[in-house]
Amino acid sequence: MIKLKIVIGGSKGVGKTSLIRRAVDDRFDSDTLSTIGVEFEVKTVTVTDTSISSGPVPVQFSIWDFAGENKFRQLFPAYCSGASAALILFDITDPNSFQDLENWYTLIKGAENDIITCLIASKVDLVDQRKISTKQALRYKKKKKIEYYVETSAKEGLGIQEAFDEIAKMLVKRSLQTCPHCGQKYSKNLVLCTNCGKAPTNNS
Numbered sequence: 001m002i003k004l005k006i007v008i009g010g011s012k013g014v015g016k017t018s019l020i021r022r023a024v025d026d027r028f029d030s031d032t033l034s035t036i037g038v039e040f041e042v043k044t045v046t047v048t049d050t051s052i053s054s055g056p057v058p059v060q061f062s063i064w065d066f067a068g069e070n071k072f073r074q075l076f077p078a079y080c081s082g083a084s085a086a087l088i089l090f091d092i093t094d095p096n097s098f099q100d101l102e103n104w105y106t107l108i109k110g111a112e113n114d115i116i117t118c119l120i121a122s123k124v125d126l127v128d129q130r131k132i133s134t135k136q137a138l139r140y141k142k143k144k145k146i147e148y149y150v151e152t153s154a155k156e157g158l159g160i161q162e163a164f165d166e167i168a169k170m171l172v173k174r175s176l177q178t179c180p181h182c183g184q185k186y187s188k189n190l191v192l193c194t195n196c197g198k199a200p201t202n203n204s
């Protein structure tokens with residue numbers, strides 16, 4: 001089991017807490033209470049991509065929900081410590097939340113660890129109120145070299161499972177090395193291959 005931390009940023013009201021509820025409990029409440037400080041939830045995903053690993057790789061995410069209020073933002077870099085991925089959300093009906101992405105992006109890139117970023121458009125069920133197009137979002141993704149973009153609705157359960165599956169895949173891929181002796185994949189943190197027991201370089 002690979003254990004990884006994910007942080008979530010985005011303006012207040014974009015739907016961070018709703019996205020986590022959908023991801024973790026598969027439910028939606030229209031009256032979420034405003035998040036105070038930070039909360040976290042656990043979600044397990046299994047990566048079954050044979051181009052990454054021959055067997056299934058279980059990944060346990062701890063998802064940190066950060067309050068969007070300005071007064072908490074100075075704490076955000078500290079919450080990024082140890083995180084492998086960050087989700088940054090904007091609400092497709094709220095141009096201010098799209099503008100605010102820049103601040104969240106800067107905070108994430110200011111963290112010392114290497115964090116994979118995922119740009120998330122929220123509330124795509126609100127088609128009639130849409131102000132930010134897919135094209136605009138993709139342009140921003142490209143400009144910032146953000147790894148992944150997905151359109152979601154916590155209300156309708158769209159795009160959210162896919163987002164976590166994709167992030168798990170990217171992170172597992174990044175965390176494995178290929179054994180030069182047997183060709184199997186194993187964790188970069190390990191000295192010896194878990195399949196054949198040999199070290200990648202033979203200095204004797």
Ligand SMILES: Nc1nc2c(ncn2[C@@H]2O[C@H](COP(=O)(O)OP(=O)(O)O)[C@@H](O)[C@H]2O)c(=O)[nH]1
Pocket residue numbers: 010011012013014015016017018019029030031032033034035068122123124125126152153154155156
């Ligand atoms: N229509 C719609 N409303 C949503 C969606 N996600 C969240 N909301 C609503 O947006 C408001 C703010 O959501 P919340 O998750 O508390 O945002 P947070 O401040 O980013 O954690 C709540 O009233 C939610 O019910 C969605 O996918 N579609």
Ligand SMILES: [Mg+2]
Pocket residue numbers: 016017018033034035065066067
């Ligand atoms: Mg919240």
